[in-house]
Amino acid sequence: MKVTETTxxxxxxxxxxxxxxxxxxxxxxxxxxxxxEAGIDVDFIQDNxxxxxxxxxxxxxGQANPFAQGKLVRVIKGKVIDVALDIRKxxxxxxxxxxxxxxxxxxxxxxIPAGFLHGFATLEDDTIFTYKVNNYYDKASxxxxxxxxxxxxxxxxxxxxxxxxxxxxxxxxxxxxxxSPF
Numbered sequence: 001m002k003v004t005e006t007t008x009x010x011x012x013x014x015x016x017x018x019x020x021x022x023x024x025x026x027x028x029x030x031x032x033x034x035x036x037e038a039g040i041d042v043d044f045i046q047d048n049x050x051x052x053x054x055x056x057x058x059x060x061x062g063q064a065n066p067f068a069q070g071k072l073v074r075v076i077k078g079k080v081i082d083v084a085l086d087i088r089k090x091x092x093x094x095x096x097x098x099x100x101x102x103x104x105x106x107x108x109x110x111x112i113p114a115g116f117l118h119g120f121a122t123l124e125d126d127t128i129f130t131y132k133v134n135n136y137y138d139k140a141s142x143x144x145x146x147x148x149x150x151x152x153x154x155x156x157x158x159x160x161x162x163x164x165x166x167x168x169x170x171x172x173x174x175x176x177x178x179x180s181p182f
Contacts, residue, residue: 018107051128053126055158063142069135073131075130121163146175
């Protein structure tokens with residue numbers, strides 16, 4: 001596997017080694033020893049999966065301590081623009097984001113440690129998105145920022161009028177009114 005650091009400290013792109021043949025393909029999506037060697041030394045305790053239609057936006061979400069989560073995300077089927085937003089107050093990249101296309105074709109994975117908000121927009125119908133987390137979900141610890149806040153200037157790959165949002169995500173605060181717990 002190849003691990004690439006991004007412009008935001010802590011965010012990592014993981015490119016698995018793919019074994020293709022006439023039957024299809026095989027790859028290791030997770031190997032604790034290899035991930036630890038790459039600097040992702042966490043105990044994953046839960047796997048989550050979502051199924052979404054084109055234009056679905058999920059995010060920008062996170063959890064405050066003591067339930068802050070690191071996430072290892074990937075796409076099983078379809079394609080997304082995946083976004084991580086740095087909300088670490090003492091970080092030189094506070095308020096900056098990194099976006100990457102994850103798809104069933106490229107099989108990339110993205111490591112997002114605690115201290116970032118996370119979200120994605122689906123670019124194809126019937127997209128299956130999965131992620132491992134290293135802490136349990138806690139409703140009272142939920143935090144987030146409005147996905148299309150103009151001060152963040154995030155290109156989600158979809159037009160704002162095409163976004164399919166949950167009622168909860170429509171009510172998230174803007175970045176300027178968000179108080180980071182990190």
